[in-house]
Amino acid sequence: MGFKNLLLFFVAFINFQSPFFLPINNTNRKKVSEIQLTEIGKFGLIRKARKTVPSHIHTGIDIKRPNKNYFDEPIFPIAKGKVISKRTDGPYAQLIIEHEINNQTFWTVYEHIAGIKANLNEIVSPGKPLARFMNTNELNKYGWQFDHFHLEILKIKPIQITPDKLHPDRCYNSFSLICYKASDLEKYFYDPLEFLTEHLD
Numbered sequence: 001m002g003f004k005n006l007l008l009f010f011v012a013f014i015n016f017q018s019p020f021f022l023p024i025n026n027t028n029r030k031k032v033s034e035i036q037l038t039e040i041g042k043f044g045l046i047r048k049a050r051k052t053v054p055s056h057i058h059t060g061i062d063i064k065r066p067n068k069n070y071f072d073e074p075i076f077p078i079a080k081g082k083v084i085s086k087r088t089d090g091p092y093a094q095l096i097i098e099h100e101i102n103n104q105t106f107w108t109v110y111e112h113i114a115g116i117k118a119n120l121n122e123i124v125s126p127g128k129p130l131a132r133f134m135n136t137n138e139l140n141k142y143g144w145q146f147d148h149f150h151l152e153i154l155k156i157k158p159i160q161i162t163p164d165k166l167h168p169d170r171c172y173n174s175f176s177l178i179c180y181k182a183s184d185l186e187k188y189f190y191d192p193l194e195f196l197t198e199h200l201d
């Protein structure tokens, strides 16, 4: 093997490890089967209308807390990226991250999270927690239906919005509540479990 071939081999070897990880702290952050969804947490489920929300398709997955830690259970980004939007209003707290990996641009949304540690425009990586699951006090306050976090993976850049006084770092909105047909879902979103399965190894 010549020097050039040896070098190519080495480059291939160091690139072998995928830069993607599960967003939760389980024993193996490379194994999609470790993700447990809530009962109505599947991608593409039809969600009934609620008081302030029209009937729509569930555009992400609802990931269960991986254990009984109701204090500080961490949530991580699935890959390196830049925080482009942040809201911190209680049960609707949300981060949107823009990723550019192997010439593919995509966006991830983390919602119903708490204790956000990342700032707007910060570069985040999967080794460091972004936020955590709601703790017991927060769930008692906002409702135990939020005992999960909602993850979306977007194919298309989210909708730019103007931040306001209440949400000074909220710069983008997802397409979550404007998906009424399977074709809308397909246009804007990846199925997170499929996406992770494809990219984890």
Ligand SMILES: [Zn+2]
Binding pocket: 041, 058, 060, 061, 062, 149, 150, 151
């Ligand atoms: Zn959800």
